[in-house]
Amino acid sequence: MTRVLLILMVVIYAHAADYRSDLSLEYINYDEFSDEAVLSGNTKLTLQNDLFTTNVLLEYLYSSEYKDRRYILLNEFYVSKAYEEYSFTLGKVIRYWGELEGFNIADVYNQKNYLLDPFDKSAKLGSWGFFVSKYFDESRLEFGVRFYEEDQKYPSVDEPYSPFLLDYDDTLLFSDGRYTPTLHLMYSFTDDTVADSETKIILLHGYDNKRYFKMISQNSLSQYAYRVNKVLLLSNVVYKSAIFKCEAGYTDVIRDDDISDYTQLSFGAENGFYDIFGADISVYAEYYRYLYRQEKIENVDISEIYDNDIFIAFRLDLNDPSGSQLKGGVLYDIKSGEQIIKAEGRSRIVDNLVLNCEYLQPLPSENTLLSQLGETRRVVLGLTYTF
DSSP, rough: HHHHHHHHHHHHHHOOOOEEEEEEEEEOTTTTTTOEEEEEEEEEEEOOOOSOEEEEEEEEEEEESGGGGEEEEEEEEEEEETTTTTEEEEEOOOOOOOOOOOOOOOOOOEETTTTTTTTTOEEEEEEEEEEEEOOOOOOOEEEEEEOOOOOOOOOTTTTOOOSSSSSEEEEEEEEEETTEEEEEEEEEEEEOOEEEEEEEEEEEEEOSSEEEEEEEEEEEEEEOOOOHHHHOOOOOEEEEEEEEEEEEEEEESOOOBBBBBOOOOEEEEEEEEEETTTEEEEEEEEEEEEESEEEEEEEESSGGGGEEEEEEEEEEEOEEEEEEEEEEEEEEEETTOEEEEEEEEEEEEEETTTEEEEEEEOOTTTTGGGTTOSSOOOOEEEEEEEE
């Protein structure tokens, strides 16, 4: 498989109209675990002709310590075509549905890439599907289908990235067949009557991106995918220097006795303060809530960390020639008091070479999903070269 990917990349690269690569070398310290050196990156290619546009995203990861974190992945490979007021997309795609900074309950098209980083919401696995959109003056109507469900890998239990205390079998179990399609219909529109706003309404029928786990032996568990009817609402309103955001969803679980129907709500506000001693500051405040209709399985997914939680964060842009930026935030659970603290910094050393650093520490309570990840703090120092 690796040889096929490399040959494909060479052929497309030779004819590519546009390409970009990011290559990162990072040193990671994870408390009592061995220090880890990681080489990671991605290459994006775009090939255009008179008929369609081809987009390719190749991702690669190599860890000095953990075999699970060694792969070459063709994460996107799709063709797209715009014709008058229509657009068409076919292939393996990563989609981003969401408004809030901390977590997006509406971002349900792709599965997370837990081998890369369980705390990075942009770490996703591409999914094979088809989309067609019809554009109007101030709105868009999209129909899409995800063709099938893929297995999702997790790190081994002896690694700092694993959320499990038992062995994990990555063979996915299903309520229906693997190739039962997931359909969605999305309507998006803008309005500037009172304030600038953008709203999306999504109807989904098929497999949920959230899955729960079943014991398949005394010491092993596996993921279980179930089908749902889901309604999602995403909206943002811009008023002066502030942005108000909302994501909401209701999930009707189809024929599953183990998991309840549920509602998800999240609200947020963002405000910018500019030219403060030459720097720009953006501050964020967000709230997330899960509501279950019946008392069944809960806390089945890492996303349920975001239940009755407050997220407070800031971003400081120094506006210097190096493009220096500092970000920090804390996720606080109102009920249990557990927290996740994260700080990031980056600055360009020379053209195309960026220094980045990160500090992350979960502060869990007992008997929660986050407690399985432990209190281990993570420190990252890295260099990223773009070419």
